[in-house]
Amino acid sequence: MTPGRPVPPPLAKPLPGTPPLPGTPPLRDASQTAPPALPRLAAAYGAKASDSGLVPLTVARRAPKDDDVEIAIEFCGLCHSDVHATRGEWGSQKYPLVPGHEIVGRVSRVGAAVDDFAPGDLVGVGCLVDSCRECESCLDGLEQYCENGMTGTYGAPDARNGDAITQGGYATSVVVDRRYVLRVPENLDPAAVAPLLCAGITTYSPLRHFDVEPGDVVGVVGLGGLGHMAVKLAKAMGAEVVVFTTSASKVAAARELGADGVVLSRDEAAMAAAGRSIDVIIDTVAAPHDLNPYFRTLRRDGALFQLGLPSGVMPPVNPGALIRRRIAYAGSLIGGIAETQEMLDFCAEHNVVSDVEVVGADQLNEAYDRMVAGDVKYRFVLDTSTLGTPSEKADA
Numbered sequence: 001m002t003p004g005r006p007v008p009p010p011l012a013k014p015l016p017g018t019p020p021l022p023g024t025p026p027l028r029d030a031s032q033t034a035p036p037a038l039p040r041l042a043a044a045y046g047a048k049a050s051d052s053g054l055v056p057l058t059v060a061r062r063a064p065k066d067d068d069v070e071i072a073i074e075f076c077g078l079c080h081s082d083v084h085a086t087r088g089e090w091g092s093q094k095y096p097l098v099p100g101h102e103i104v105g106r107v108s109r110v111g112a113a114v115d116d117f118a119p120g121d122l123v124g125v126g127c128l129v130d131s132c133r134e135c136e137s138c139l140d141g142l143e144q145y146c147e148n149g150m151t152g153t154y155g156a157p158d159a160r161n162g163d164a165i166t167q168g169g170y171a172t173s174v175v176v177d178r179r180y181v182l183r184v185p186e187n188l189d190p191a192a193v194a195p196l197l198c199a200g201i202t203t204y205s206p207l208r209h210f211d212v213e214p215g216d217v218v219g220v221v222g223l224g225g226l227g228h229m230a231v232k233l234a235k236a237m238g239a240e241v242v243v244f245t246t247s248a249s250k251v252a253a254a255r256e257l258g259a260d261g262v263v264l265s266r267d268e269a270a271m272a273a274a275g276r277s278i279d280v281i282i283d284t285v286a287a288p289h290d291l292n293p294y295f296r297t298l299r300r301d302g303a304l305f306q307l308g309l310p311s312g313v314m315p316p317v318n319p320g321a322l323i324r325r326r327i328a329y330a331g332s333l334i335g336g337i338a339e340t341q342e343m344l345d346f347c348a349e350h351n352v353v354s355d356v357e358v359v360g361a362d363q364l365n366e367a368y369d370r371m372v373a374g375d376v377k378y379r380f381v382l383d384t385s386t387l388g389t390p391s392e393k394a395d396a
Contacts, residue, residue: 054365077381124183143337212279223257291304361387
């Protein structure tokens with residue numbers, strides 16, 4: 001294992017500003033004509049206020065610029081962070097707000113400078129749609145750690161487009177700079193791919209950073225949307241996987257996903273038996289919990305990656321547990337564009353997708369309540385064909 005494995009070359013380095021060739025049409029579409037670069041309205045669902053629930057909206061999508069890709073969205077995953085954002089649980093929001101950062105669809109138009117995507121291509125957009133492109137993190141292909149602040153797919157001021165607030169993927173279309181568009185392998189179910197763009201890359205990135213390989217033992221804490229992807233990806237990398245869960249009812253589910261072992265973390269004897277047996281732990285739990293028992297399961301030079309963002313204060317970490325076996329306690333945030341593309345290609349090679357339940361627009365509010373209750377196995381995905389048609393006037 002080699003902690004700190006470099007990421008692949010970035011896709012988001014600044015590109016030279018070369019003008020289009022004389023006579024190049026400003027846009028290309030599926031009929032190979034050159035329509036005027038006009039904004040379009042998209043049908044969407046979003047929140048008008050923190051307590052409005054999700055309601056039908058119409059959003060204005062900008063006219064594609066030279067480096068832009070317009071995407072006809074087919075599916076968009078539902079992430080628990082969407083619930084927090086639309087309900088104002090992570091601070092004040094600007095409404096109306098259309099959530100969604102797990103977008104899969106087909107290219108409908110491209111700008112004059114776009115030569116790496118064409119109409120009809122199956123593509124995806126994840127949690128970010130821009131970054132400064134100049135800081136060390138961006139130039140290293142780690143746009144998620146942009147030192148000047150990445151631009152989120154929804155709810156963020158878009159500095160390159162007049163500080164308009166970005167609106168996400170619960171919509172029929174979106175326009176995104178090509179540097180932040182991903183190529184989706186055609187051999188994968190597009191609905192089941194959508195959560196890979198958040199849950200998939202969030203768990204893939206620390207596994208690759210720690211260079212997990214056959215013979216390693218990976219522990220996964222929690223078996224939800226993130227946890228089930230961690231199990232699948234670690235198994236595809238050849239690792240032995242042990243799931244830690246507080247619920248005996250999840251033992252069978254963990255086995256079905258491919259886990260080699262399951263430890264009930266409330267069983268002190270079972271936790272003691274797992275001592276010094278794990279190389280790396282992926283902790284997906286978003287509620288406050290004591291990490292010290294998990295540190296005791298790690299071998300020398302092991303690591304625990306915190307992915308879940310607890311809503312309250314965590315119990316103190318015992319430094320002695322880290323010092324005595326040179327254990328690392330780390331965090332990780334989604335992934336850069338290059339690494340996300342690497343993840344999609346890896347999933348295509350190993351036939352890894354998320355376990356999903358596809359819902360229509362009229363089921364979104366129920367799906368949100370079910371996510372809060374933990375009643376999903378393991379991710380919801382919106383079928384955007386159920387959104388209807390846009391009105392004649394944009395709400396956002």
